[in-house]
Amino acid sequence: MLLFCFIIVCMNDITKNVKLRFDHNRNKQLLKEKYESKMMFAFEGGMWKASPELIVTLATFDEDTVVLEDMYNNPVSVNRSELLIKTKQHWQEQMNGWLFEFQESSRQR
Numbered sequence: 001m002l003l004f005c006f007i008i009v010c011m012n013d014i015t016k017n018v019k020l021r022f023d024h025n026r027n028k029q030l031l032k033e034k035y036e037s038k039m040m041f042a043f044e045g046g047m048w049k050a051s052p053e054l055i056v057t058l059a060t061f062d063e064d065t066v067v068l069e070d071m072y073n074n075p076v077s078v079n080r081s082e083l084l085i086k087t088k089q090h091w092q093e094q095m096n097g098w099l100f101e102f103q104e105s106s107r108q109r
Contacts, residue, residue: 031102032098035094041090043086
């Protein structure tokens with residue numbers, strides 16, 4: 001009988017631990033999706049997604065004005081340096097928010 005009670009307690013602990021991990025992973029995925037959608041912003045008639053790829057692309061060019069494809073596959077003529085500044089600021093703001101919320105949710109585990 002004692003062994004049976006021990007097995008039940010262990011199974012309950014394992015089930016509780018698995019559920020906590022599943023909830024944490026689900027919350028982590030929801031948080032990622034939330035901040036991925038916040039990476040989008042409008043600039044000079046186009047919709048852009050702040051990303052390392054866009055930052056590197058903009059940093060690669062030397063010209064003041066470049067034509068790039070926005071999120072909706074439309075060619076848009078933009079001021080490269082202004083879009084680079086806006087993209088970097090937007091990226092960092094959203095990443096800081098994501099990091100803060102991620103750390104808060106990790107502490108609650």
